[in-house]
Amino acid sequence: MTRIVFFFREAFRALRRNGAPTLAAIVTTVITVVLLGVLVPVFQTAQGKSEEIRGELNAQYAVYDDATKAERQELRQELAAIPHVEKVVFVSKAEAIERLRGQISDPTILEQLNNNPLPASFEVYADDAANLVGIRNTVYPRGPKGKPFNPIVSSEFGDDSAQTIEQVTGALKVVLTVITALLVLASLMLVGNTIRLSIFTRRREIEVMRLVGATRWFIRWPFMIEGVVVGFAGGLVAILILWLGKITVVDPLSDRINLLAAQDNVGFPALVVILFAASILVSMIGSGITLRRFLKV
Numbered sequence: 339m340t341r342i343v344f345f346f347r348e349a350f351r352a353l354r355r356n357g358a359p360t361l362a363a364i365v366t367t368v369i370t371v372v373l374l375g376v377l378v379p380v381f382q383t384a385q386g387k388s389e390e391i392r393g394e395l396n397a398q399y400a401v402y403d404d405a406t407k408a409e410r411q412e413l414r415q416e417l418a419a420i421p422h423v424e425k426v427v428f429v430s431k432a433e434a435i436e437r438l439r440g441q442i443s444d445p446t447i448l449e450q451l452n453n454n455p456l457p458a459s460f461e462v463y464a465d466d467a468a469n470l471v472g473i474r475n476t477v478y479p480r481g482p483k484g485k486p487f488n489p490i491v492s493s494e495f496g497d498d499s500a501q502t503i504e505q506v507t508g509a510l511k512v513v514l515t516v517i518t519a520l521l522v523l524a525s526l527m528l529v530g531n532t533i534r535l536s537i538f539t540r541r542r543e544i545e546v547m548r549l550v551g552a553t554r555w556f557i558r559w560p561f562m563i564e565g566v567v568v569g570f571a572g573g574l575v576a577i578l579i580l581w582l583g584k585i586t587v588v589d590p591l592s593d594r595i596n597l598l599a600a601q602d603n604v605g606f607p608a609l610v611v612i613l614f615a616a617s618i619l620v621s622m623i624g625s626g627i628t629l630r631r632f633l634k635v
Contacts, residue, residue: 342354345559345560345563346563348364348560349560349561349563349564349565349567350403353564353567355462359535359539360564360568362535363568363572363621364568364571364572364575365572366572367568367569367571367572367573367576367617367621368572368575368576368579369576370572370576370617371572371573371576371577371580371613371617372579372580373521374521374613374616375495375517375576375577375580375609375613376580377517377521378518378609379609381518383512384510384514385511385514388510388511392466392467393463393467395463395467395470396427396461396462396463397461397462397464397470397474397477397494398429398459398460398461398462398494398495399417399459399460399462399471399477399478399486399493399494400457400458400459400490400491400492400493400494400495401413401457401458401459401460401491401492401628402457402488402492403431403457404492405458405490407624409490410428410490411459412488413460413488413490413491414426414428414468415461416487416488417460417462417477420462420473420476420477420542421469421472422465422466422469422472422473423462423463423464423473424463424464424465425463426460426461426462426463427460427461427463428458428459428460428461429458429459429460429461430452430458431454431457431458434456434457434458434459435454435456438456438633449481455491457492462477466506467508474494477491477494478491478494510550521525524633544557562622564623565618565621565622567619568621569617569618569619569620569621569622570617570618572617573613573614573618574614576613576617577610577613577614580610580613581610618631
């Protein structure tokens with residue numbers, strides 16, 4: 339118990355004596371945690387919207403008006419049996435015209451039609467948007483002599499836009515993942531270098547302690563406690579900034595901007611806990627790892 343008290347006393351004494359490096363480490367931790375706290379929700383929102391769009395992609399196949407109910411049921415079963423097909427939805431002519439009425443700005447235009455020109459169709463959803471191409475090639479083989487695998491299929495539509503959206507959302511997913519990984523790596527290096535600067539100013543003190551017989555862990559513990567204090571202080575300030583930003587900017591705008599109200603895979607309380615624990619852990623580990631080179635006397 340006496341040794342633990344000594345470690346804490348030495349850690350706080352060193353923090354007071356090395357005010358400038360300590361302040362620099364705290365500021366660096368604050369900036370890092372704020373950046374990560376902003377990036378994580380942005381990444382979640384983009385991922386959620388991307389997955390939402392990808393989940394809505396489908397291949398649509400119109401059927402001839404004279405197709406019987408039995409033929410349509412047979413086609414549904416054939417479509418459902420294709421590998422990677424998650425579900426098949428039948429859209430009747432009445433449902434198709436109702437969808438169109440909800441999409442156009444002036445629905446009264448449709449009242450001028452003598453009959454419903456839209457065909458009944460099947461919407462085929464894949465278990466993953468990347469598998470839509472394979473499903474389309476199975477139902478409607480490409481090429482100059484390509485014919486649908488069932489004679490009641492009259493045409494295919496929605497192909498080009500679905501494939502483009504799938505490619506864009508897939509690329510966005512990769513880009514966001516790379517950006518997040520780079521920012522996390524840069525944050526760790528920035529915090530580590532700042533802690534290294536703080537320890538470098540006290541290298542003579544460490545060398546003297548090693549020469550008089552102090553063990554490595556006896557020297558390391560006060561520095562690791564300093565890392566915990568720096569991470570605690572930096573994380574606390576950063577979380578306060580994030581909280582103020584949430585209640586003053588994000589919450590008031592979330593009702594008017596759908597993007598801000600997107601899927602929240604990790605809630606704000608959980609995000610606070612993760613960032614707070616990460617700031618303390620990174621600072622503590624950074625202090626312990628950085629100290630190794632100065633313990634080699």
